[in-house]
Amino acid sequence: xxxxxxxxxxxxxxxxxxxxxxxxxxxxxxxxxxxxxxxxxxxxxxxxxxxxxxxxxxxxxxxxxxxxxxxxxxxxxxxxxxxxxxxxxxxxxxxxxxxxxxxxxxxxxxxxxxxxxxxxxxxxxxxxxxxxxxxxxxxxxxxxxxxxxxxxxxxxxxxxxxxxxxxxxxxxxxxxxxxxx
Numbered sequence: 001x002x003x004x005x006x007x008x009x010x011x012x013x014x015x016x017x018x019x020x021x022x023x024x025x026x027x028x029x030x031x032x033x034x035x036x037x038x039x040x041x042x043x044x045x046x047x048x049x050x051x052x053x054x055x056x057x058x059x060x061x062x063x064x065x066x067x068x069x070x071x072x073x074x075x076x077x078x079x080x081x082x083x084x085x086x087x088x089x090x091x092x093x094x095x096x097x098x099x100x101x102x103x104x105x106x107x108x109x110x111x112x113x114x115x116x117x118x119x120x121x122x123x124x125x126x127x128x129x130x131x132x133x134x135x136x137x138x139x140x141x142x143x144x145x146x147x148x149x150x151x152x153x154x155x156x157x158x159x160x161x162x163x164x165x166x167x168x169x170x171x172x173x174x175x176x177x178x179x180x181x
Contacts, residue, residue, distance in 0.1 A: 001069045001138045007062050008115040008136050010055040015088055015160050016116075020052055025088055041083040059084055063164050066111045066138055070176045072166075079108060079165035087161040091118070095150040097125075100143035106167035108144035109176065113137065113162045119155020124148060140180050142173055 014020055025037035042059055050056075063084065067076050078084055081100070100108040112124065117135050124131040124139060127146040131139050141148050143165070153159050168176065 001066070002134070002136045003062050003065055003113055003115075003138060005136060007058040007065070008113075010058045011062075011086070011162065012115045012160055014053070014055050015086060016158070020054075021088060023052065024049060024054075025086070037088050039086040040081075042086050043078060043084040059162070062113070062162060066113075066164060069138070070111075070140075070179055072172070072176070076166055079167055081108070082163070082165050085161075085163040085165070087159075087163065089118075089122075089153055089159045089161075091154050091156070092152065093159070094121070094152040095148070097147050097149040099145075099147050102144035103167055106144075106169055107142050107173050109166055109168045109173060110141045110143045111164045111166075112139050112141060114159060115162055116158055116160035118153035118159040119157045120153070121151040121155075122153040122159040123151045125150060140176055142177065145173075 015025070021037060025039045042054075043056075043063075045056065046054075063078075064074060066072075067074055100110075102108050114122065114133060114135055114137070117133075123133065124141060126141055126148045130151065133139050
């Protein structure tokens with residue numbers, strides 16, 4: 001599944017604006033990690049972001065496209081951990097291997113899309129396998145079930161990731177993962 005470029009472009013342009021990154025995207029406070037920042041819970045309206053013309057409508061429409069494609073309800077709640085997360089990283093960054101925590105009887109699942117792909121690297125690694133993806137292509141990570149990480153980014157083009165997290169019951173997760181095959 002690919003998200004519509006008409007929704008990706010305004011988000012990408014907003015994130016590429018250095019002033020927006022400096023004001024709204026935060027260092028994840030990870031020791032030894034350089035060149036990465038993020039905006040967790042980007043779905044929550046904030047008056048300063050509204051003033052900076054944050055693309056709330058486009059973020060919402062991307063989530064709705066994903067829900068529709070995977071047959072999930074339009075009212076599917078985002079997780080309380082990060083919600084709709086925007087991540088911006090430059091050359092030299094990689095996500096360290098980890099597994100996310102799960103609530104009882106559900107799996108933390110993230111629907112991810114690169115709206116800007118680094119010149120080299122940046123691909124997701126899920127359960128030991130690299131996931132090749134194109135710009136605007138969605139991939140699913142059962143983040144509470146599988147160890148996941150990423151390949152180190154290289155080059156001048158930044159990696160900009162949209163990641164929508166939710167909690168799925170086993171039956172829902174199986175359905176979603178089978179759609180991806």
